[in-house]
Amino acid sequence: LSHLANPSRYQEMIYRRLGHSGLKVPVISLGLYRNFGESSRFDQATETILTAFDLGITHFDLANNYGEPNGSAEEFFGQVLRDNLAGYRDELLISTKSGYDMWPGPYGEWLSRKHLIASLDQSLRRLGLDYVDIYYAHRYDPKTPIEETAYALDQVVRQGKALYVGVSNFPAEAIEEIDSFFDALGTPFIGNQLNYSMFLRQPEVDVFPVLEKLIKGAVVYQPLYQGLLTEKYLNDIPSNSRMAQNVDSLSRGQLTQDRIKKVQRLSQIAKERDQTMAQLAIAWTLQQKSVASSLIGVSSKQQLIENVASIQNLTFTKDEMDQIELILSN
Ligand code: NDP
Secondary structure, three states: OOOOOOOOOOOOOOEEEOOOOOOEEEOEEEEOOOOOOOOOOHHHHHHHHHHHHHOOOOEEEOOOOOOOOOOHHHHHHHHHHHHOOOOOHHHOEEEEEEOOOOOOOOOOOOOOHHHHHHHHHHHHHHHOOOOEEEEEEOOOOOOOOHHHHHHHHHHHHHOOOEEEEEEEOOOHHHHHHHHHHHHHHOOOEEEEEEEOEOOEOHHHOOHHHHHHHHOOEEEEEOOOHHHOOOOOOOOOOOOOOOHHHOOOOOOHHHOOHHHHHHHHHHHHHHHHOOOOHHHHHHHHHOOOOOEEEEEEOOOOHHHHHHHHHHHHOOOOOHHHHHHHHHHHHO
């Protein structure tokens, strides 16, 4: 049955523009990388998406290869759009990407024109949409000429298959290079989607300065470092956690004593701010000037509600920032 959205869904969420563009994104966006594919429980995953929408989350992030098997997250989300969110398309900002290994053979990955265009057509079919709002090149391809990628992304916009384009995981120099092509073409290029959290701060020295210079936006993913920046791993590895599931992206080796100690100390600061550790970690990523949205994943509706409540306190005193800096740099 179609969903009757919460009438006050836009009252609390905060929206920021992506760089020098007209496009506003919620400061917290929901990603469907895990927990929304074929093996996930359909009714729970649907409820999580609808709850997100009711909390003012307009932006849902996908990729061709999300879900197990590849593509199943887009299929699932397409079904939710048809069954539950029909009539709300213009309130939704849907992104997808291509570039990682998706189908066999030489055209199933990387950033050739061949891959980018074929993959977007596949994504649109799975989603059941005429266009996506943002189409991203999912990773930097050192072997394809960057102008080929730029022209292909420009073309999908001209064809009406995407409203904006972006890059993801691009190094600073490649962002500058592709931006110069987009500039010349007049392509609506919104910026970079990148990995950033209290445990992964490299972008502060390379990517963020370039985005600020170009006035492009950043959507940062994995603000919780896949769950390590919560209190869930402080005592053991809960059996229902991502780490216990032995996924490629999160190994037990990442749970070091050093990180556990840091989370214990950061949790104290969170408490003083009336926040949970997860809320502190998300709010912290939003302090960077170019960051418009923090892109989270959740395995339950409860986590979603907790994480979205981080918007209740997004301001940090200088003293708090200094204390956090001290903990992280020790
Ligand atoms: P997160 O850092 O947000 O980790 C999410 C996981 O942390 C959840 O699935 C859950 O895992 C745990 N968690 C979340 N909230 C809480 C909470 N309040 N308390 C305890 N545990 C919690 O990142 P993801 O890896 O999920 O990535 C988020 C999104 O970023 C993706 O869906 C995707 O859209 C995007 N992304 C983009 C990439 C790119 O290359 N462009 C790469 C990776 C992600 P559990 O409960 O199972 O332990």
